[in-house]
Amino acid sequence: MIIGIMKEIKAEENRVSMTPAGVEVLKQNDHTILVEKDAGIGSGFGNSLYKKAGGIIIDTQEEIYEAADMIMHVKEPLPSEYKLIKKDQIIFTYLHLAASEKLTKTLIKSGSICIAYETIQKANGALPLLTPMSEVAGRMAIQEGAKYLEMSHGGHGVLLGGVPGVEPGTVLIIGGGIVGVNAAKMACGLGAKVYLVDSNLDRLRYLSDIMPPNCFLMMSSTPTIRELVAKADVIIGAVLIPGTKAPKLVTQDMLSLMKKGAVMVDVAIDQGGCFETSKPTSHSKPVFTVDGIVHYCVTNMPGALARTSTMALTNATLPYALEIADKGWQQAIKENPEIRNGANIIRGKITYNGVAEAFGMEYTPALDMINDGDNQIIKLPDRT
Numbered sequence: 001m002i003i004g005i006m007k008e009i010k011a012e013e014n015r016v017s018m019t020p021a022g023v024e025v026l027k028q029n030d031h032t033i034l035v036e037k038d039a040g041i042g043s044g045f046g047n048s049l050y051k052k053a054g055g056i057i058i059d060t061q062e063e064i065y066e067a068a069d070m071i072m073h074v075k076e077p078l079p080s081e082y083k084l085i086k087k088d089q090i091i092f093t094y095l096h097l098a099a100s101e102k103l104t105k106t107l108i109k110s111g112s113i114c115i116a117y118e119t120i121q122k123a124n125g126a127l128p129l130l131t132p133m134s135e136v137a138g139r140m141a142i143q144e145g146a147k148y149l150e151m152s153h154g155g156h157g158v159l160l161g162g163v164p165g166v167e168p169g170t171v172l173i174i175g176g177g178i179v180g181v182n183a184a185k186m187a188c189g190l191g192a193k194v195y196l197v198d199s200n201l202d203r204l205r206y207l208s209d210i211m212p213p214n215c216f217l218m219m220s221s222t223p224t225i226r227e228l229v230a231k232a233d234v235i236i237g238a239v240l241i242p243g244t245k246a247p248k249l250v251t252q253d254m255l256s257l258m259k260k261g262a263v264m265v266d267v268a269i270d271q272g273g274c275f276e277t278s279k280p281t282s283h284s285k286p287v288f289t290v291d292g293i294v295h296y297c298v299t300n301m302p303g304a305l306a307r308t309s310t311m312a313l314t315n316a317t318l319p320y321a322l323e324i325a326d327k328g329w330q331q332a333i334k335e336n337p338e339i340r341n342g343a344n345i346i347r348g349k350i351t352y353n354g355v356a357e358a359f360g361m362e363y364t365p366a367l368d369m370i371n372d373g374d375n376q377i378i379k380l381p382d383r384t
Contacts (some may be wrong), residue, residue, distance in 0.1 A: 001031050001032070001069045001070060001325040001326075001328075002031070002032045002034065002067055002068045002069045002070075003026060003031055003032070003033050003034065003068060003069070003070045003072060003321070003325060004034045004035075004036070004058075004064035004065065004067070004068030004070065004071045004072065005017055005018045005023065005033060005034065005035045005036065005039055005050075005055070005072050006036050006039060006061060006064065006071060006072065006073050007036040007037070007038060007039040007061065008039075008042070008073065008074050008075055008303075009061075009078055009080065009081075010075045010078060010300060010303075011282045011283070011284065012282055012283035012284055012300070012303060012304070013042075013074065013075055013300050013303040014042030014043060014303050014304070014306035015042070015043055015074045015300075015302065015303050015306045015309050015310045015313065016039045016040045016042070016043050016045065016074065016306075016310050017072040017073055017074050017093065017313070017314075017317070018033075018072060018314055018317075018318070018321075019040070019043075019045060019310060019311060019314045020040070020045055020049040020050050020052065020053040020055070021053065021314070022314040022317075022318045022321075023035065023050055023053040023054060023055045024053040024054055025318060025322065026318075026321065026322060026325065027053065027054030027055070028054075029322060029325070029326060031325050032056070033050075033053075033054065033055040033056065034055070034056050034058045034063075034064045034067060034068055035047075035050045035055040035056065035057055035058065036057075036058055036059075036060070036061055036064055037057050037058065037059050037060075040310075042306050043306040043307050043309075043310040044306075044307050045310075061081065061084065062084060065081070065084035065085065065086065065089070066084075066086075068089070069089065069090060070089070070090035070091075070092055070321075070324065070325060071085075071089060071090065071091050071092065071093075072092050072093065072317075072321060073091070073092075073093035073094075074093060074094060074300075074303075074313065075093065075094055075300060076093060076094060076095050076096060076097075076100070076103055077091065077093075077103070077106075077107075082106045082110075085106075085107070085110040085112050086110070086111075086112065087110065087111035087112065087347075088111065088112065088113060088347070089110075089112045089113065090112070090113045090115065090324065090329050091107070091112050091113065091114045091115070092115045092117070092317075092320075092321060092324065093116070093117060094116065094117045094118055094133075094270075095107075095114060095116035095117075095118070095344055096116075096118060096270045096271055097114075097116065097243075097344055097345070097352075097355045097358075098243060098244050098245050098271060098272070098354055098355050098358035098359075099245065099270060099271055099272045101358075101359050104345070104350070104355060104359060104361075107344075107345045108345055108348050108349075108350070109348070111347050111348050112345070112347075113329050113343070113345075113346055113347070114343070114344045114345040114346070115324070115329070115339065115342040115343055115344070116243070116342055116344045116352070117129035117130065117317065117342070118130045118242065118243065118270075119242055119243040119341055119342050119344060119352055119354070120320060120338050120339060120341055120342035121242060121338060121341040121342075122338055123337070127178075127240075127242060128316055128338075129313075129316050129317055129320070129342075130178070130240075130242075131178050131316065132309075132312035132313055132315065132316050133302045133309060133312070133313065134177070134178035134179045134182070134240075134267075135178060135179075135182050135312070136301070136302040136305055136308060136309050136312065137179055137182075137267050137301045137302055138178060138179040138180065138181065138182030138183040138186070138236075138238065138267065139182045139183065139185075139186045140301050140302070140304070140305065141179070141183045141186075141236045141238075141265045141267050141301070142160075142171070142183050142186035142187045142190070142234070142236070143186070144263075144265055144286070144296050144298075144301075145160075145171070145234035145236065145263045145265050145296070146159075146160050146190070146234070148263045148287055148294050148296060149169070149233060149234065149261075149262075149263055151261075153287070153294070154261065154287065154289060154294045155261045155262075155263055155294060156233070156259060156260060156261025156262065157261070158233045160187065160190045160191070160192040160233070160234065161190040161191035161192060162191060162192075167193075168190075168191050168192050168193055169192050169193070169233040169234065170192065170193045170194075170195070170231050170232050170233050170234075171183075171184075171187040171192045171193070171194045171195070171232065171233065171234045171235075171236065172195045172197070172225075172228045172229060172231070172232040172234070172235045172236070173187070173194065173195065173196045173197070173235075173236045173238055174197055174220065174225065174235070174236065174237055174238060174239055174249055174250070174274065175197075175198060175237070175238035175239040175240065175268075175274075176196055176197075176198030176200065176203050176204065176207055176217075176238075177198075177238060177240055179236075179238035179240070179267050180196055180198070180236070180238035181196075181207065181211075183236045183238060183267075184196050184211060184215050185211075187234075188211065188212045188214050188215050191214070192214070192234075193214055193216075194214060194215045194216065195215075195216050195218060195228050195231075195232075196211070196215055196216070196217050196218070197217075197218045197219065197220040197224060197225065197228070198217075198219070198220055199219065199220045201219065204217045204218075204219065220249075222249075225249055225250065225254070226254055226257065229250060229254050229257055229258050230257040230258060230259075232258070232259075232262060233259065233262055233263070234262065234263045234264075234265065235250065235262070235263070235264045235265070235275075236265050236267065237249070237250070237264065237265065237266040237267055237268045237269075237273065237274040237275055237278075238267050238268065239268050239274040240268065240271065241271075241354070242354065243344070243352050243353075243354030243355060244271070244354035244355075244357065244358055245271055245272040245358055246268040246271040246272050246273060246274040247274060248273075248274060248275065248276045249274050249275075250264070250274065250275040250276065250277075251276045252276045252277050252290075252291075255277065255290060255291040255292075255293050256291065258292075258293055260292035260293070261292065261293075261294065262293055262294070263293075263294045263295075263296065264277075264278075264293055264294065264295050264296065265296045265297075266278040266295065266296070266297045267301065269281075269297040269298070269299050270299055270300075273297060275295070275297075277290045277291075277293075277295060278295060278297045279295075279297060280297055280298075280299045281295075281296070281297045281298050281299070282298060282299070283298055283300075283303065283304055286298050320338070320339060320342075323336060323339065324339065330370050333366050333367070333370065334367065334370050340366050340367065343366040343369075346364075346366060346369040347369060349362075349364040349368075349369060350362065350363055350364065351363070351364055351365065351366040351369060352366075
């Protein structure tokens with residue numbers, strides 16, 4: 001298979017979808033790897049490293065889209081790429097389609113095979129390609145929250161860890177998944193008073209055994225969140241419902257209860273955000289203020305820590321990319337339910353229920369889109 005490794009064009013996105021080491025593995029399995037010129041520069045991987053690994057350096061994205069069977073990105077295709085996507089071309093990247101009706105309709109029209117990193121899911125519910133970036137984003141969320149608490153950045157001047165004789169800051173984390181737990185570990189390590197809320201009682205019982213004593217676990221509800229936002233210096237939005245829009249758990253009216261100069265970090269912004277007042281921001285302009293509350297809503301947080309993020313992402317994506325390339329998308333989807341869960345759009349049909357529900361569109365099980373050699377649809381049971 002011919003695989004294209006694209007240079008990211010989203011603002012301030014420094015990650016790349018594959019390290020030179022990953023390219024070498026794909027090459028060893030008899031695949032041709034086209035790497036867009038300077039794709040890895042932001043992550044510290046120069047063109048010469050990709051050449052040494054067996055990649056072929058290509059000057060333009062147009063040339064790669066024209067030649068490649070599978071396109072690998074980190075972030076979703078941007079409008080300048082829409083016209084380049086070909087029928088039956090595999091697009092393998094973070095898509096977050098439930099947050100973008102325009103992108104969804106564009107990919108439907110293209111007739112391409114769209115497999116989203118974020119919805120590849122194991123039988124136990126784990127999201128193996130989202131996990132490494134969630135780990136980065138969760139830890140980074142506390143760094144950013146602490147920074148924007150500084151008065152020079154619009155915060156109200158609280159040190160999260162406090163000092164002897166002075167009470168530490170309070171952090172509210174909404175969601176006890178990978179992002180939430182990593183944020184809680186960082187905040188607890190700084191010495192903050194941390195409240196972590198989640199709607200899954202079994203998850204809370206588990207976290208009670210592993211979290212330090214300055215992490216207080218509570219069942220999530222609107223009254224509980226309303227009570228805790230009034231105490232918080234930093235709020236981390238760490239809610240995830242795979243493949244669908246995030247629920248709005250902090251409403252605009254709750255901002256009036258909060259301390260002026262408190263900071264809200266919405267890690268769920270890729271899925272539409274879990275704060276009603278959130279709107280996407282970038283690394284160059286990361287924050288805005290609503291009713292005296294600082295909002296940090298950067299859509300590609302791990303892009304600021306590109307080297308760590310790229311290596312962690314390649315570790316996770318490489319086995320799936322190799323399976324898709326070795327077997328072809330149809331066989332990979334048929335044999336591997338994890339990849340089947342990742343299939344969001346196939347040849348003009350939405351094959352992930354969360355995306356279909358987000359826009360009131362028709363859902364078609366991915367297995368219904370598997371073709372035989374005569375290009376006839378084979379109806380297979382959907383076991384996802």
